[in-house]
Amino acid sequence: MIYLDHAATTKTAPEVVEAMLPYFTEYYGNAGSIYRLGTESKKAVIRAKETIAATLHVQPNEIYFTSGGTESDNWAIKATYEACRDKGNHIITTKIEHHAVLHTCEYLEKQGAEITYLDVDEDGLLDTEQLKKAIRPDTILISVMYANNEIGTLQPIKEIGEIAASHGILFHTDAVQVYGQLPIDAEDCHIDMLSASGHKFNGPKGIGFLYIKRNIKMRSFMHGGQQERGRRAGTENVAGIVGLEAAVKRAYRIMEEKTKMETELRDYLIGRILQEIPDTRLNGHPVKRLPGNVNVSFAAVEGESVLIMLDMQGICASSGSACTTGALDPSHVLLALGVSSELARGSLRLTLGEDNTREEMDIVVEELKQIVGRIREHRI
Numbered sequence: 001m002i003y004l005d006h007a008a009t010t011k012t013a014p015e016v017v018e019a020m021l022p023y024f025t026e027y028y029g030n031a032g033s034i035y036r037l038g039t040e041s042k043k044a045v046i047r048a049k050e051t052i053a054a055t056l057h058v059q060p061n062e063i064y065f066t067s068g069g070t071e072s073d074n075w076a077i078k079a080t081y082e083a084c085r086d087k088g089n090h091i092i093t094t095k096i097e098h099h100a101v102l103h104t105c106e107y108l109e110k111q112g113a114e115i116t117y118l119d120v121d122e123d124g125l126l127d128t129e130q131l132k133k134a135i136r137p138d139t140i141l142i143s144v145m146y147a148n149n150e151i152g153t154l155q156p157i158k159e160i161g162e163i164a165a166s167h168g169i170l171f172h173t174d175a176v177q178v179y180g181q182l183p184i185d186a187e188d189c190h191i192d193m194l195s196a197s198g199h200k201f202n203g204p205k206g207i208g209f210l211y212i213k214r215n216i217k218m219r220s221f222m223h224g225g226q227q228e229r230g231r232r233a234g235t236e237n238v239a240g241i242v243g244l245e246a247a248v249k250r251a252y253r254i255m256e257e258k259t260k261m262e263t264e265l266r267d268y269l270i271g272r273i274l275q276e277i278p279d280t281r282l283n284g285h286p287v288k289r290l291p292g293n294v295n296v297s298f299a300a301v302e303g304e305s306v307l308i309m310l311d312m313q314g315i316c317a318s319s320g321s322a323c324t325t326g327a328l329d330p331s332h333v334l335l336a337l338g339v340s341s342e343l344a345r346g347s348l349r350l351t352l353g354e355d356n357t358r359e360e361m362d363i364v365v366e367e368l369k370q371i372v373g374r375i376r377e378h379r380i
């Protein structure tokens, strides 16, 4: 099997599983209990916050554990909307956000929010001048993803953060595709809230965090016990939190080498596909791009057919985001870049991880040449 869908999820690293196991079998205490078994769990949670906070250059009590990227995005946007109603109801985001952000915004529109969905250019980049023009006196939040999960384009986050800060507007970023892959300095980029998810960087599924800068206006997301300073009630997922911490340590240990290796493989794969398969276009920015992201569109080809035929050869890939796979709608991200809906339907996303090799890239290119050729010939 050749796994090329690391933007959808990754394998839980063995050292992550190993770190978690004692928190099922031995240290199973409730982190809220006062006896020693409970305090072992509590200590593990505190340690994990310290580890994560250090990577972002923030404070441990600004890290809140959640069930993952989707919950973090929902929390940041819904709770800001509730908390800032006295100031306004206007939120600025982009047309290429993950559905966890877009569908949350659409839900809030039904509650009375006004949302501006900013355009991006043909490479998926936000125009900061357009952002400045969209700001109104009643704007309460700017939510822009750090990197796009389909096309890999990295946004000018520091510039966006500076614009938000200079207008006194809260800034949230969905950094699910970036945290654990590239270094992030939340203070330096003026980020008020940041979403991350463990399973995108070899951690377990169902655990992530939301960074919430101290002293910002924000509502509780889960009501119940006093966990997470009363803002996100519910018994802590201690084993998951320990696994997340282990994945963070591992990700930062291998980050530099992994980035270098993935970037080389990415550019090799893009180069060969564009050169050897006619009528193919690269989607996303050529260099301001996640190290492991390849997204191409083949003219006169149905992406779903390519996926099925790749699967028959043991190759796991995606036509865009996992959430839209199975649906026949073309990707909202590609449409926002100005790609025609016909070409958008012929798109393929290959996302790399540290276990992938050049030999695998060669196999994939050869398979793709055959598959795309055959589909074009028979129009299947």
Ligand SMILES: *Cc1c(COP(=O)(O)O)cnc(C)c1O
Binding pocket: 007, 008, 067, 068, 069, 070, 071, 073, 098, 100, 145, 147, 148, 149, 174, 175, 176, 177, 197, 198, 199, 200, 206, 208
């Ligand atoms: C995967 C992903 C999410 C959702 O995260 P989950 O932990 O799977 O809920 C949100 N945003 C982006 C950009 C993602 O890639």
